[in-house]
Amino acid sequence: MVVMLAASCVPPAPGVTREPSPERGSALFRRMCASCHGEQGDGRGPAAAGLVPSPRDFTQGVYRYRSTPTGELPTVADLTRTISSGVPGTSMPAWGHVLTSQAIADMGGAATFYDCLVEIERAGAR
Numbered sequence: 001m002v003v004m005l006a007a008s009c010v011p012p013a014p015g016v017t018r019e020p021s022p023e024r025g026s027a028l029f030r031r032m033c034a035s036c037h038g039e040q041g042d043g044r045g046p047a048a049a050g051l052v053p054s055p056r057d058f059t060q061g062v063y064r065y066r067s068t069p070t071g072e073l074p075t076v077a078d079l080t081r082t083i084s085s086g087v088p089g090t091s092m093p094a095w096g097h098v099l100t101s102q103a104i105a106d107m108g109g110a111a112t113f114y115d116c117l118v119e120i121e122r123a124g125a126r
């Protein structure tokens, strides 16, 4: 018997019952993350001024916390880990205590925040 695997084979974390949804992820991004990372994901949200290091500018497509080679995008699992654990020593909060596993999967499930931002643009939000 041949078992077809989905293109992304990241096993769901406990509590993740639905397919990750970029639509829900981008709505959450606007609500929870845009204050620092900016509505456009350019790292220039209203709370970003004066933060050292600066919030990541996702429009560059350059990520630090990856299991993938330099210059490549992180995996969904990498993003999920960064979002739930935060970045100690910076202002990037650990969201694991605040957001459900499903919500974090929805954000990581946008595969890259760039995809998330495309969804935001499509929704016409500024």
Ligand code: HEC
Binding pocket: 029, 032, 033, 034, 035, 036, 037, 047, 051, 052, 053, 054, 055, 056, 062, 063, 064, 065, 066, 074, 079, 082, 083, 087, 090, 091, 092, 093, 095, 107
């Ligand atoms: C209080 C400001 C703040 C908020 C709110 C915030 N972040 Fe961040 N975030 C940061 C900073 C600062 C960094 C850069 C850390 C570094 O350079 O090591 C960062 C880094 C990241 C990274 C790491 C990217 C990489 O290089 O691998 C991800 C992913 C991320 N944030 C996602 C989110 C998500 C998703 C949310 C909302 C749930 C969020 N952030 C909310 C400040 C914030």
